[in-house]
Structures are given as structure tokens and as C-alpha cells.
Amino acid sequence: MKNKRCGNCGSFEITKNKVEGPFRWKDYPLVYLTSPISLLQCNACGETMRLPGDSEKIDHAVEESLRHYTQFFIAKILERENCKQIELAARLGVSPEYLSSLKAGNRTPSFQTFNFLRTLAMNEGAFQVAAPENATRLAKVG
Secondary structure (H helix, E strand, O other): OOOOOOOOOOOOOEEEEEEOOOEEEOOEEEEEEOOOEEEEEEOOOOOEEOOOOHHHHHHHHHHHHHHHHHHHHHHHHHHHHOOOHHHHHHHHOOOHHHHHHHHOOOOOOOHHHHHHHHHHHHOOOHHHHOOHHHHHHHHHHO
């Protein structure tokens, strides 16, 4: 790209590249983008840069990645815990219809739902702790 300079290393060797996923997005290091996206990239240091209008593309890619990981988390939990979607929905505190739309990849989860699913998927003991009857018991203690 003419007249574009890398803010990281100062190089003028900037090209528009299709970055393949999964890769960590620098602004959200815990988010891995799973689909390819075209961005400006410094050939000298690898830094990615944004042009006006790239924010919408990045938002779309982040949402797509969140839906992808949500589907993975749900499948992992259902298989490992050998439970039904209705039971998982109860533990999450969401409706079975909402969970079904998340499982199908038709909706992007809320921040809270995504993190709860991630916790349940990555921590084998969390599913038992998240039982609705435990929430009632903990509320009485507090």
C-alpha cells in the first residue's frame, strides 16, 4: 500500500493479506478468529492494521468465531455429561429454544453465556456445581 507505514516497526512494506484462522486477535487475545479475513499487514514485522470500515469485518469475524466456539462447547458438554439440551439449558439459566439456536450457530451468545459455557466445557467438575439445586442451596447460605 502506498504511503502506509507500520505503527509498530515503521516499515512501508504494507500489503493487504488474507489472514487464515484460527489466530489470536490482538485486541482480544483470548479470542481466536476461526475464519479468514483480509487485513493490512506489515511484511517486515507481521503487525496487522485496520482501515476505515475494517471494524465491521472484524466484528463479524469475532461473532462468527464466538458462534463456532459456542457450538463446540455445547457439543463437548452434551457428550461428556451425557445430558439433554434441556438439562444444559437449565444449568445455564437460558431457555431450551435459545440454547438450540446457539447450538445451530444461528445466534451469538451473550458474554455471560459464552463464558459460562466455556467454564462448563473446560472444567469437568463445573457441570455438577452448576446444577440448579446447588444455586438454591448457595442462595440460602449467603
